Amino acid sequence: MNNLKERIVNLPNLVSVIRILLAPAMFYFALNQQSYWFFGVLIFAVFTDVLDGFLARILDQATTLGSRLDSWGDFIIYATMAICAWILWPDIMLREKLYFIIIVLSFTLPVLVGLIKFHTIISYHTWSVKLAVAVTTISYILLFAEISDWPFRIATLFCVYAAIEEIAITLLIHRQRVNVRTVWQVLKYNKNSHGSR
Structure with missing residues (x-):
């Protein structure tokens, strides 16, 4: 029982839960038109996204639950970013x-395909999604701080590629898996599996 508790209650999982709990704060600041506070909470939320994975690796506390919490946190925060943008900056939106x-579809379609096939939220954490999230978050801040809009438009390309890769992974694997870094990893695994038969 203690070992099970250690796997469920650990620092990386706590950081992921904190990220999920930041969503109401983002809504609060958006509804009150406090954009600077909104940006502050958003940046902190993105920091926790980097932190939980880093802690899981260095503390050797990576778990399936942690991977799922991370995915739930990502989906909730990035959905909140989109909704709050409509509240704070309707003209820019x-x-x-x-x-x-395009970006919203890129984040939601892979989740829907995963739900249809596996009846659960996918948790691949591909390198392409990590890159797409980083580029999109930076470009989101540049767009709504009214510094530049072209990075946001370029970010859509990163998001579309990441979405296509996640959907491809879902279609190629036969059972739900976590932490699949690239579609090439799946193709190599499938090739080795067929070759060993």
Whole structure:
């Protein structure tokens, strides 16, 4: 029982839970038109996204539950980012709506495909998704701080590639897996599995 508790209650999982709990704070600041506080909480949420994975590796506390919490946290925070953007900056959202729709679909379609096939939230944590999240978050801040809009448009390309890769992984694997870094990893695994038969 103690070993089970250690696997469930650990520092990386706590950090992921904190990220999930930051979503209501983001909504609060957005609804009160406090954009600077919103940006502050958003940056902290992104920091926790990096921190939980780092802690899981260095503390050797990577678990399936932790991977799922991380994915739930990511989905909740990035959905909150999109909704709050409509609340805080409706004019910019209308101007950039095509790119926003593409990015939102890029984050939601792989989740829906995973839910249909495995009846659970996928938790691959691919390198392409990590890169897409980093690029999109930076470009999101640049866009709404009214510094530059072209990085946000380029971010859609990263998001589309990441989405295609995640959907491909879901279609290629036969049972639900976590921490699949690339589609090439799956293709190599499938090739080795068929070759060993």
